[in-house]
Amino acid sequence: MTTAPQSTMPPPYMETESDGLGAWLIRVPLLMFGGGLLLALLIFASVMAYQSYHSDRIYPGVRVGAVTVGGLSPSEAQAALDAAFPYAEETVFTFRDGERAWQMSAADLGVALDAEATVSQAFAIGHHQNPVNDLAQAANAWFNGVSISPIIIYDQSVAQAKLAAISAEIDQGVQMPSLAINGTEVLVNEGQTGRVMDVPATLANLEAYLTSLQTGAEIDLVIREAAVDAAHLQEAAEKIRIALSGPVILTATDEAGNALGPWTASVEQIASLLHVEQVIEADGTSSYVVDIDMNAFESSVGSLAPGLIAAPHDGRFHFDPVSRQLEVIQRSTSGRELNVAQTLTRLQEAVFDADYRVVPVAFDYTLPRFHNQITAAELGITELVSESTSYFMGSSQNRRTNIAVAASRLDGVVIAPGEEFSFNALVGEIAEENSFVEGKVIFGGRTTSGVGGGVCQVSTTVFRAAFTGGFAITERNSHGYRVGYYELNGQPPGLDAAIWQPERDFKFQNNTPYHILIETSIFPDQDALQFRFYSTPYFRVEVDDAIVKNIEPAKPTLYEANNDLQPGQAVQVDYAAEGADVTVYRRVYTLDGELMMDDYAYTHYLPWAAIYEVAPGDSRLNSS
Incomplete structure (x- = not known):
């Protein structure tokens, strides 16, 4: 039987063993490209949908303090912030000056949350009209989260006015100390220390708490004291009291040792001649100089001179021919003249000495020519x-x-x-x-x-x-x-x-x-x-x-x-x-x-x- 001859053209869809691998090598990339393109289109569509959805909302992942505001509209976020931040009303600061204290809330001191500005700052993330940048910010917020600090409004003039009101209660002027002599009585005014509140320094202390949103604190008021230097006041007063404690008596003796005088400076005379001077030192401290005008006594003391002057008297001697020495038969005496200046100095010292108020006259002595020891x-x-x-x-x-x-x-x-x-x-x-x-x-x-x-x-x-x-x-x-x-x-x-x-x-x-x-x-x-x-x-x-x-x-x-x-x-x-x-x-x-x-x-x-x-x-x- 003869068979019919077969055609040599292969069937159109029949793969030979050798054609199958090559075909897939072509098909797979095409398939992948097509799938990727499809995925990209899908992602793009999703991103666009995401951005479109958040075009009037805050991107997820954004927080203000502990409050999450992502996904909320600005009005919703502002309401959330207003509800979540009672700082200004609830935060209380205590200002103290010793036993006295004043309490004020942060709101009283000019502090408030600016929710609108804070939300605006949160909304700005991913909304800058730069697609790439906006997408990056939105993605960062999604994956990592972004925290926004609340914007606090602080009106310094309000706090300054409040502190100035406290200062008005604290401030007191300086009363300088003084001494006065009324007759024979000593009048002492020790003065008053001046106190001034340093408002700028206290304000600086307050702002250190406000800027860190401390939830209240006790703040010491900064007080500047204008100290009254009365350290030497009582010392000067005591010196005056000593001066007026009794009369000062001047005494003298004649050449034979017989008492002369006495001459007395009364308490009233002393009081009329005292004077007090306040001296301000280079370092700002003060002292008091209490003195007495001795010029008033000078003429009185000088008038005593004629009765007190004594000439020097030479010694008298016999000569011993055996020993060849002199024997005193009448002792020499020194001459003297009243030393007015030194006498006045002694009087002045005695005025301020509580125990030594009897003063001997001071003399300048002139030695005799022939004294008792001469040979x-x-x-x-x-x-x-x-x-x-x-x-x-x-x-x-x-x-x-x-x-x-x-x-x-x-x-x-x-x-x-x-x-x-x-x-x-x-x-x-x-x-x-x-x-x-x-x-x-x-x-x-x-x-x-x-x-x-x-x-x-x-x-x-x-x-x-x-x-x-x-x-x-x-x-x-x-x-x-x-x-x-x-x-x-x-x-x-x-x-x-x-x-x-x-x-x-x-x-x-x-x-x-x-x-x-x-x-x-x-x-x-x-x-x-x-x-x-x-x-x-x-x-x-x-x-x-x-x-x-x-x-x-x-x-x-x-x-x-x-x-x-x-x-x-x-x-x-x-x-x-x-x-x-x-x-x-x-x-x-x-x-x-x-x-x-x-x-x-x-x-x-x-x-x-x-x-x-x-x-x-x-x-x-x-x-x-």
């Missing part, structure tokens, strides 16, 4: 350089008294080199108040009674020691007639020195470089007066015998009536003496033999009559 070596006193002795046999007791008193005033005196010795200055006034008594004196051309009779024997004796010692005689006055006392025991005439105060004095100068110490002695058993000069030998002196010329006989005896005498009584009151001119020469050499002085003492004596006093009616009265 013979310092003065150049080494040995006896001159001496003189006179006699007073037959003298009355009064005459002896005057000789002793005058001699004592010269005993122990030191004469400095170049210094002039003055008999009158050293002996002082010859008067009864100075221990002199009445005796016979030469006055008005005759011998008569007077205070100080016999003193001329002392001046005569010191003259002779100075003359024979070689010292320069600067004043010497002779007697009107020869006095018998001065020529006793062989003493020559022409070496007497008369004294009549204040006109007549005896003076000599220490014309050596050494001091002279004068010693006097009374020898009652010999009726003798002696002067000794101690120093360092500086001269060699030659004194010639007295040259007596032009001798005139004494005048006839005179008799005078004395009602106090009985008949037959006679009292001799003057003695006969020849008149004469007497000259005594001396030559003064240095120890090396150089002539330094060649001079003399000249005296013109008048002839003198003996005078007797007798009773009235005595026959001898007619013969004179």
Whole structure:
């Protein structure tokens, strides 16, 4: 059987083994592309639908604080926020100043939630009209979430006004402290510290809580105090009280230590002179100066000066030839003058001293030239350089008294080199108040009674020691007639020195470089007066015998009536003496033999009559 021949063209839909794999390689990509395109179209459609749905809503995933607002419309979100944020009304702040406190809500202080602005900010996420960016923001919100901080409205002027109202309650002005004196009373006002609330600083503290949405707090008000510095006020007041606690008494003593005064500054006087001054220091603190005007006392204190001044008095000494030392026979005393300035200072210090209100006067002291500790070596006193002795046999007791008193005033005196010795200055006034008594004196051309009779024997004796010692005689006055006392025991005439105060004095100068110490002695058993000069030998002196010329006989005896005498009584009151001119020469050499002085003492004596006093009616009265 033959078969029919078969066609060689394959059937149109029959796959051969070799054609199946290649076909799928083409089909699969096409299928995938088509599926992907379809998926993309589906996603695009979904996104567009999503965005379209949220075109007037907040994208999901957006929160404001703890409130989810995603998916809500702006009005719904605003309502949700208003309901979820009661911060302004419920948050309370307490402002404190010590025990006082003020409470206010955040709303009272100008705080409020701006829900509309906050929702607008939340709605802006994914709604910027930039598809790609909006899609990214929306996706981020969906997958990660976005938190928006609520927008708080804070009106600072409201808070400032509230704090200013508190400040008005707190603020107080400064009252400065003061002191015043009313009579003798001290008035003290300690003042008041100023307090001012620092509103800006307190506001800054408040805002630190508001910006962090603190749910209330206690806030200390910032207070600035204008401190009143009264630290020294009571101290100054106490100083014034001390000043007015009693009078201040000024005292003094005289040279003998006897009390003088007292002089008193009364409390009223002190009060009238006090003054108080407030001093502001560089650091702002203050102090008080309490003082007293001492000028008011100056003239009063100065007026005391004449009665308080004392001259310095040199010590007086004897020289011991054996020890060659000085022995004090009359102690030296310092001179003094009132120191007004220092006295016022003492008064001022006493015014402010509660315990020490009796003030001794202040003096400036002048040391004597020859103080109690001075030595013979310092003065150049080494040995006896001159001496003189006179006699007073037959003298009355009064005459002896005057000789002793005058001699004592010269005993122990030191004469400095170049210094002039003055008999009158050293002996002082010859008067009864100075221990002199009445005796016979030469006055008005005759011998008569007077205070100080016999003193001329002392001046005569010191003259002779100075003359024979070689010292320069600067004043010497002779007697009107020869006095018998001065020529006793062989003493020559022409070496007497008369004294009549204040006109007549005896003076000599220490014309050596050494001091002279004068010693006097009374020898009652010999009726003798002696002067000794101690120093360092500086001269060699030659004194010639007295040259007596032009001798005139004494005048006839005179008799005078004395009602106090009985008949037959006679009292001799003057003695006969020849008149004469007497000259005594001396030559003064240095120890090396150089002539330094060649001079003399000249005296013109008048002839003198003996005078007797007798009773009235005595026959001898007619013969004179």
